[in-house]
Amino acid sequence: MRINTIKYYIKESLKSVYRNRIMSLASITTVAATLFILGVFMALAINVNRFAANVEDMIEITAFLKDDVTTLKQQELERQIREIQGVVSVEYESKEKALEKFKEQLGENKDLAKGLEESNPLPASFIIKVDSPDSVEYVSPRIAQLEGVLKVKDAKKTVQTIGKLVKIVRYSSTVLMIILGTISIFLISNTIKLTVFARKREISIMKYIGATDWFIRWPFILEGLLLGLIGGFIAALIVENAYTYAANAIKHNIMIFTLVPPQEAVKQFWWQFSLLGTLIGGFGSYISIRRFLSV
Amino acid sequence: MIELKNVSKVYKNNHIALSNVNFKVQKGEFVFLVGPSGAGKSTILKLLMKEIEPTSGDIVVNNVNITNLKRKEIPYYRRSIGVVFQDFRLLPDKTVYENVEFAMQIVEASHKDIKKRVPQVLDMVGLYSKQKNYPHQLSGGEQQRVAIARAIVNNPKLLICDEPTGNLDPDTAQEIMSLINDINKSGTTVLMVTHAKDLVDRMKKRVIAIEKGVIVRDQQRGVYGYED
Numbered sequence: 001m002r003i004n005t006i007k008y009y010i011k012e013s014l015k016s017v018y019r020n021r022i023m024s025l026a027s028i029t030t031v032a033a034t035l036f037i038l039g040v041f042m043a044l045a046i047n048v049n050r051f052a053a054n055v056e057d058m059i060e061i062t063a064f065l066k067d068d069v070t071t072l073k074q075q076e077l078e079r080q081i082r083e084i085q086g087v088v089s090v091e092y093e094s095k096e097k098a099l100e101k102f103k104e105q106l107g108e109n110k111d112l113a114k115g116l117e118e119s120n121p122l123p124a125s126f127i128i129k130v131d132s133p134d135s136v137e138y139v140s141p142r143i144a145q146l147e148g149v150l151k152v153k154d155a156k157k158t159v160q161t162i163g164k165l166v167k168i169v170r171y172s173s174t175v176l177m178i179i180l181g182t183i184s185i186f187l188i189s190n191t192i193k194l195t196v197f198a199r200k201r202e203i204s205i206m207k208y209i210g211a212t213d214w215f216i217r218w219p220f221i222l223e224g225l226l227l228g229l230i231g232g233f234i235a236a237l238i239v240e241n242a243y244t245y246a247a248n249a250i251k252h253n254i255m256i257f258t259l260v261p262p263q264e265a266v267k268q269f270w271w272q273f274s275l276l277g278t279l280i281g282g283f284g285s286y287i288s289i290r291r292f293l294s295v
Numbered sequence: 296m297i298e299l300k301n302v303s304k305v306y307k308n309n310h311i312a313l314s315n316v317n318f319k320v321q322k323g324e325f326v327f328l329v330g331p332s333g334a335g336k337s338t339i340l341k342l343l344m345k346e347i348e349p350t351s352g353d354i355v356v357n358n359v360n361i362t363n364l365k366r367k368e369i370p371y372y373r374r375s376i377g378v379v380f381q382d383f384r385l386l387p388d389k390t391v392y393e394n395v396e397f398a399m400q401i402v403e404a405s406h407k408d409i410k411k412r413v414p415q416v417l418d419m420v421g422l423y424s425k426q427k428n429y430p431h432q433l434s435g436g437e438q439q440r441v442a443i444a445r446a447i448v449n450n451p452k453l454l455i456c457d458e459p460t461g462n463l464d465p466d467t468a469q470e471i472m473s474l475i476n477d478i479n480k481s482g483t484t485v486l487m488v489t490h491a492k493d494l495v496d497r498m499k500k501r502v503i504a505i506e507k508g509v510i511v512r513d514q515q516r517g518v519y520g521y522e523d
Contacts, residue, residue, distance in 0.1 A: 004400070005403050008400050201384075204384075205384050205386065206401055207370075209373065209378075209398045209401050209402075209445070210371065210402060211370060212370045213366075213370070215401060
């Protein structure tokens with residue numbers, strides 16, 4: 001293939017994008033929308049995964065006690081818990097200690113907890129360490145059965161809940177992406193179809209002169225690739241900027257929780273999305289060429 | 296140059312367009328193909344351009360049997376023939392120069408060759424000074440000259456003309472005919488379908504007449520032979 005020919009292909013495809021600018025814009029927008037949703041999901045998944053990994057490390061069970069548990073009853077409970085297989089240590093945390101901890105967590109905002117001393121709403125609890133993450137499943141329900149235990153909280157549950165949430169988000173965004181992806185492929189193939197129809201005469205003349213099938217096809221394929229590439233790039237640009245903005249906003253306003261830094265999370269998106277968009281575009285024009293360009 | 300051996304063509308609606316057609320055209324010849332509408336002239340041109348396949352028989356062009364040409368080989372075969380149509384078939388949004396250049400881009404000629412060859416051919420058809428004009432700014436005769444320039448720019452060995460003067464007034468038709476005659480004199484074989492009685496009679500070239508898919512007359516220095 002000559003440089004001259006490649007220049008011709010590029011020129012022709014650019015001309016075509018401009019001629020069908022409304023359809024081109026629609027195609028670019030749907031590709032961008034599809035990949036934007038993918039981007040949002042990926043950013044979410046990256047953060048949830050990291051969060052889940054952190055939680056997994058803390059193989060702790062917290063057993064909250066009812067307020068009417070006496071000191072005697074508390075000691076009896078502690079003894080019962082220690083007897084459960086897999087339990088390594090049990091630590092008692094009184095209502096007062098819990099409030100203190102809560103204030104610590106509030107940090108600068110500890111004024112919010114003022115006045116809670118009079119009728120402390122926080123329950124006393126046992127903090128139980130187990131020998132392995134798998135033991136949590138066995139130990140937790142046994143503690144919950146004990147009399148005087150209000151509620152048992154363990155990281156396993158949190159992890160499971162997050163896992164369920166991730167699944168829901170994953171399924172719904174996959175469905176949404178498939179729908180939008182199909183629409184973008186359809187729109188791109190429709191754009192290419194219009195180009196093919198607009199150039200029917202030119203194509204037939206090209207055939208008489210002896211143009212090869214691929215010489216005729218390339219400008220159309222390039223057109224599709226270009227639409228996809230632009231769409232993908234725009235999606236990456238939006239996701240990256242939105243994520244960076246969100247990460248900074250959260251960092252400055254909510255101290256206890258931070259997003260994975262943008263450098264780790266979304267810095268690769270621009271080329272990944274450009275590539276994906278290009279693939280979508282290529283597929284769209286391929287369909288159209290197969291159906292409408294019987295050269 | 297061209298040889299049709301027992302060529303028959305039956306269309307899908309069972310219309311017999313050609314039955315057992317045999318003829319040979321030597322290299323450098325100028326041949327008119329005449330006959331009433333629907334006689335099979337266009338079918339012969341379409342067969343030669345590999346637009347359609349014969350039902351039976353063999354077609355040899357330039358020592359190549361094109362009957363069983365693979366799909367991929369067709370474009371390369373077409374490059375060895377130039378085609379001129381009644382309706383010119385120029386690209387309206389390209390200039391005269393670009394229309395001719397286009398034919399060379401398609402065969403992936405080098406930039407250098409294009410720059411050298413296109414002005415040469417435009418000069419030959421007498422349109423050097425109008426190379427920046429668009430087709431709609433030209434007369435019918437001038438448009439046909441552009442089409443001829445495009446057909447011969449890649450030096451085809453065979454020039455196929457499908458009623459090239461059909462849309463032109465008699466004087467212009469005469470000019471176009473003598474231009475094609477000049478091209479023929481420089482060595483290109485010409486096969487022309489035409490209804491231009493006066494021109495055929497005046498040129499005194501070989502005439503093949505076809506009626507209802509059968510060759511009824513093949514005459515050196517022949518005449519048109521029909522009353523329009």
